[in-house]
Amino acid sequence: IDFKTTMASVEFPSIFLNASGVNCMTVAEMDEMINAACTGGVVTKSATPQQREGNPQPRYYQLEHGSINSMGLPNAGFPYYLDYVTREHAKPTILSVAGLQMSDNIELLHKIQASEYTGLTELNLSCPNVIGKPQVAYDFEETDALLAEIFSFYTKPLGVKLPPYFDLVHFDQMAAILNKYPLTHINTVNSVGNGLWIDIDTEKVVIKPKQGFGGLGGAMILPTALANVRAFRQRLNPSIKIIGTGGVTSGKDVFMHLLCGADMVSVGTALLHEGVGIFQRLTDELATIMAEKGYTSIEDFRGKVQDF
Numbered sequence: 483i484d485f486k487t488t489m490a491s492v493e494f495p496s497i498f499l500n501a502s503g504v505n506c507m508t509v510a511e512m513d514e515m516i517n518a519a520c521t522g523g524v525v526t527k528s529a530t531p532q533q534r535e536g537n538p539q540p541r542y543y544q545l546e547h548g549s550i551n552s553m554g555l556p557n558a559g560f561p562y563y564l565d566y567v568t569r570e571h572a573k574p575t576i577l578s579v580a581g582l583q584m585s586d587n588i589e590l591l592h593k594i595q596a597s598e599y600t601g602l603t604e605l606n607l608s609c610p611n612v613i614g615k616p617q618v619a620y621d622f623e624e625t626d627a628l629l630a631e632i633f634s635f636y637t638k639p640l641g642v643k644l645p646p647y648f649d650l651v652h653f654d655q656m657a658a659i660l661n662k663y664p665l666t667h668i669n670t671v672n673s674v675g676n677g678l679w680i681d682i683d684t685e686k687v688v689i690k691p692k693q694g695f696g697g698l699g700g701a702m703i704l705p706t707a708l709a710n711v712r713a714f715r716q717r718l719n720p721s722i723k724i725i726g727t728g729g730v731t732s733g734k735d736v737f738m739h740l741l742c743g744a745d746m747v748s749v750g751t752a753l754l755h756e757g758v759g760i761f762q763r764l765t766d767e768l769a770t771i772m773a774e775k776g777y778t779s780i781e782d783f784r785g786k787v788q789d790f
């Protein structure tokens with residue numbers, strides 16, 4: 483069974499992608515993603531205008547059922563990633579961008595609009611906002627104003643990366659904003675913000691930045707990821723596709739994301755842990771589940787999760 487899919491008239495040979503941030507910092511890592519079996523392409527690390535070292539280490543820690551990180555947007559800088567995605571590749575690319583302030587986002591999108599790049603771009607709305615205000619995606623007015631300005635000039639395929647929401651009214655409010663704009667997709671969820679873990683031997687937090695506060699990923703966030711995929715699928719215009727991200731470690735998890743309505747599925751924590759071989763495993767496990775259930779295509783069950 484081939485799991486190819488089309489988003490914004492770009493054909494992806496598989497539904498599987500890396501979660502931005504994992505296996506996508508360097509040309510070597512991005513090439514490895516593209517050359518790996520059963521991948522649909524590669525999503526770049528979120529690019530900022532200039533190269534960044536990121537936060538002091540340790541800034542990532544593997545937990546029993548997931549991960550915690552406060553990387554601090556380490557990346558090679560926007561020109562590096564724009565150059566990479568503008569070159570020919572065997573599979574599609576998604577260029578992820580993250581400004582450190584509103585004007586950065588506008589500036590980066592003007593540069594992409596003016597560039598040769600015709601592929602997909604993904605605006606990371608979990609980027610920090612002005613000090614004292616929540617991240618952009620948790621500031622609804624800011625998000626609306628930002629998208630309004632972007633779509634006053636941007637005509638290329640654009641999606642947004644969203645943090646998780648935890649209140650049904652927030653799903654309503656955010657979906658109402660997103661439905662106003664010609665987005666190709668949303669990618670949900672980013673890490674579950676500001677978790678904390680402690681090493682009881684040392685009685686210290688496990689990551690150095692932000693007094694140990696960091697974004698959570700991996701198996702423990704799967705229920706949150708599934709809820710966000712389903713909630714937005716129920717509320718968004720069908721023209722806005724969904725990349726389901728969060729908590730995927732097996733074919734069963736992929737199957738659940740697809741039942742909730744995901745069009746593509748990306749893998750972060752488990753990819754970091756297992757390497758790019760995970761995509762063949764997820765493909766085989768999903769194919770086995772489908773065969774057991776008599777499904778011959780993802781369309782037989784995508785978005786068809788049933789209420790109890």
Ligand SMILES: O=C(O)c1[nH]c(=O)[nH]c(=O)c1Cl
Pocket residue numbers: 503528551552553554555556580606608609672673697
């Ligand atoms: O600290 C990071 O680099 C980071 N870490 C995340 O878990 N999500 C993000 O969007 C980013 Cl930008």
